Amino acid sequence: MSTLDFESGESKLMLTSDNVKVKFNWFEWANDDILLISARYETKERQLRYYQTRLLSMNAADKEPKAKLLLKPSLARFGNKDNNSQFQDNVIDYLPDDPEHILLSVDLDVPNMPSVYRVNIRTGKKRRVERGKLSIRNWITDQQNQIRVGYTYDYKTADASYLIRTEKGASFETLFEFNAINDKPKHVLGFAIDPNILYYSAYKGDFRAVYKLRIDTNESELVLAHEDRDVSGGVIYSKKTGDVIGIYDRLSSYGRYYFDKRNYALNRGLEAIFEGTKAYITDMTRDETKYVALIESDDKAPEYYWGDRTDKSINLLFEQYPDLYQKKLSHHKLISFEARDGVSIEGYLTLPLVGEAPYPTVLHPHGGPGARDQAGFDPWVAYMANRGYAVLRPNFRGSTGYGYEFAQAQMGRWGLEMQDDLTDATEWLIESGVADKDKICIFGASYGGYAAMMAAVKTPELYTCAVSFAGVSDLKMLRRTGRKFLGGKVRGDAQLGDDTKDLNSRSPIRHVEKIATPMLIMHGSDDIVVRVNQSRYFVEELIDEKKKHKYVEFENGDHYLSIQKNRHLFFDELDAFFAEHLGVPAASATGTEISE
Template sequence: MNGIRLLVCYLSFYFCVADVFAEELAVESFSQLPSHMRPNLSPSGKKIAYIKNYLSPEVTVLTSVDLATGKKQLLVKSDNEKIKIKWFTWANEKTLIVSVKYTSTQGRTDYTETRLLAVDIDGEKPLQRQIAKPKRSQRASQFQDTVVSFLPDDPEHILVALDLDKANLPGVYKVNIYNDKKSRVVRGRAMIRNWMADRQGQVRLGSALDYTHGDAGIKVQIGDDNTWHKMFEYNALKDPAITPLGFAKDPNILYYSQYKGDKKALYKIDLTSKESELVFEDENYDVDGSLIYSRKTNDVIGVYHSHSEDGRVYWDESRHKFQKSLNRALPGKDVYLVDFSQDESIYLLYTENDFTPGTYYFGNRKEKSLVPVLDQYPALLPEVLTEHKFVTYTARDGTELEGYLTLPLGAAGPVATILHPHGGPGAREYDGFDYWTSFFANRGYAVFRPNFRGSTGYGYEFAQSQMQGWGLTMQDDLTDAANWLVEQNIALKDKMCIVGASYGGYAAAMAAVKTPDLFKCAISFAGVTDLKKLVSTSRRYLNSKFVKKQLGADSEDLKSRSPAYHADKVKIPILFIHGEDDVVVAVEQSEAMVSALRSLDKEVEFIELENGDHYLSIQRNRHITFKAMDTFLKKHLN
């Protein structure tokens, strides 16, 4: 345990100092990148790797610590501008595999590329090298980090999907992580975009998709048969998806998700008999989480499900009992097991609740010890934050909708309020700590985050509401939420602002057009404003037909649902913030509406973030964004 004490000592500088009696914390307390992120145990549990974000200088560093000796190594450094750390994991006790991504430009099109690094940590200094590189005679894969299997019984090799012969039709290669020698295991074939290996490391499944016609299917190998058999077929443009999730320890048992009626459920199928069995369903919500595996048994022991008591459903009784014991040890918090050593005697868990930022703990089951080691937001203390309340409200057509309401500390009666629609729109809100919401509430605003139609998790028909529905019922659900807040004496009628990012940014701009008298102000971060332009731009990409299915293809209809074409209807001040290097929603989307508003002498502010992406990955840009929102809201909500 000496190494743990050293790690806590190393981190203790950051467990600081906030005046719990302060009504307002510094903006930077909320807008700093999480201090520590995504810790990962080595197979023995004797080492830990994690992302550390530094404030001065503003860099992100993949760091490893030997828990026995306290030896700390800085493995990969990123400024989050030219290159970003996407993910990392231990290949074995001495080597980590790291994915990095960066933005490239071809013609007028910006896109993301990824590369794969192996980092050895067993020497005096870490040794870093690129792996899975194409040969000179092969085409360069845009994505070189798609690992199909880490081959647990072969610590020197991994399986990687690479489209070295034809773009977007990858084959699978066995790659030596020490000398980068590779050999092809499976050749790329008709329309298979993704490959899956079983728990023994054999490539057994391919997911096919025809981007032109939407035809999709899952092909599998059965037993020792080298033939690829069609298992499921559907049309992705017309039908609900069937999604393979992973194999059991038995290589002939495949878990997959499929809709049972309107709700997504978990199934498993015996590939030899082709008999399927329902494993788990929730009659009220989709079961759309990933599988949970035991590192010790190499088998499936549960599924992530946000609407279960612990966010997980276990059918392994020992893991279920262990989870309950941890809940008792850490009362009042949500407890999530995030990683184990190979023998599962050592583990990492993550805790949070609505008003407590996340903390990681290191546990040793043999020693029955549990020690906090990594904090995400050390400057935020729970005493100055506030919990979220799960609520429901009724839309104008009688549909009951869910959401999360956060009131500022000491609120009595109606207060200035922020309606905060989520991005996606194929996403949803949950309980638990949220740094945007906590920031707004700390400023004295009530915050409401509704799961409007188009959100995921509530069934097929509910999610399908987003298809060519931007600006319609989805937007009306937000209007109804705002009116409900006033009716319930939560919000002051003339003190409401709508604030959103990505799709939420579109919804904020659209609210200023569609309901110009409802809100006092609006903030759009990285939002869409021109659907017609978005559909037109999608022609450069493979998924253009899917974009048209989602948004529509009729030019006049798209313009009618695009706030940039209706700037004349806006009566309220709007703040637009957008990263100049955003490859998810191009900065031109904000520029279009800003230009239209300025031409009409409307009250508009625009901040373009240098090198900024869609996710506020750069520390200075996160500070700029939160300070700008703070100033804007104080000005217009008083």
């Protein structure tokens, strides 16, 4: 990790990590000198592995900066056990008017019930300003840096609520309450500069919307909603005024809905310079005269620029994928098809710049499953299209952004309608003339890896090959592992189901004998999100049933391919497997128009 002085051009190395035992989560300037860094490392307790975080402070003004652990190691007694806080990096307020301190939420007293401390970012000296209470798991401050809201959660029942303090020194009152499993939730997004105005998200019918609440009168006003899609994000603050100026929203221009349309001027100006791209402002100085911009598109790898609005200059900071600089990439096309029961499913289709339809094709379901695919640069898709393969990323049932009921369709339904959506996507690819029916592979990671395994079980005749990275093969094992963590039982029973026979019926590992598709199984040895045994045991079954496969395990690998050598090996193995089963298309012909 290095810093760069824009005026002098001087670069300074701040901190290094082996990226194996310790990884960097995030970093943030607390003031002009002090850089705060969240470090994550793995802990093993018997057979249970989990992450812990620590907060480091570094003074960039020092000639030789050294990392300092902000909270000194300490143990607090709770009952008969010592409590060493697992997560120590939850900064809830950077206190811009007090650049020597931050507000830190951390459970140093009672496990999982954090208090709030005012912490000196140079010395680590702390003073508690709010004691943990009322099963509050997280705290929210207003723009005057006062602690105003607490989020409560019951790990056994999933009952949740937001408590609010209407004024300084007042008692907490219930603002919203709901069950996080069974109800449409409401979430506090933040305060306006007026401490009497609070923004929150709630559902307008089936779709997530954003509202503004006047706390004194309890009157709500709709700020942003869409007819058939969710509003996707939180509030945008002005660095200069501290007030809310818009909403992050996937469907709005540049991913932002500004209250004052003049705020789009900078984005539009950048797009005029970088024709055919999207320009996103990722950060600004407090006076909003200088900014960092991300320039990208479907067919352009991300580049970061440093701009100055005063002298109207803009300069390249770095290319995220320098080897792709000025390389021509494929566009993504938004498509939709009708599933077998009439539900409309969207997806993104990417055609290669070489070859002609029908293409060798990869069906690429996303992980989560509570996530979604979207437009914009995607390195995995860029790789596959570059190799001459068409790629479809369907937003199957359980994906987010399409309303509450669509997202909830994942609950207890892994391997059922969610899997049928992928089968129907594959059949759409064949019927529309995109895919060569004899050269289709399904490839996914995490939940997408489960979907690839399940496809090899349920519809082996559809796929020439299947690839799973960090996939789930045994739902009963996943549910059992999840129960070892707080809240895991209620969440796992709702998401996966609680009937053993049903879980087995939807677990690929229980049906390996049905597989007739060559498989590539890859997993990180130290994955603590989806344990490596999910792949190891599955591969043992493949061996017993004499199924064609290859297994690759990444040394020290996590769920996110964080280690570069593992990423290189991952793509080497993927490339060879695709080439063997999908072929290497000739780079000569042009693409064809695809019917809807």
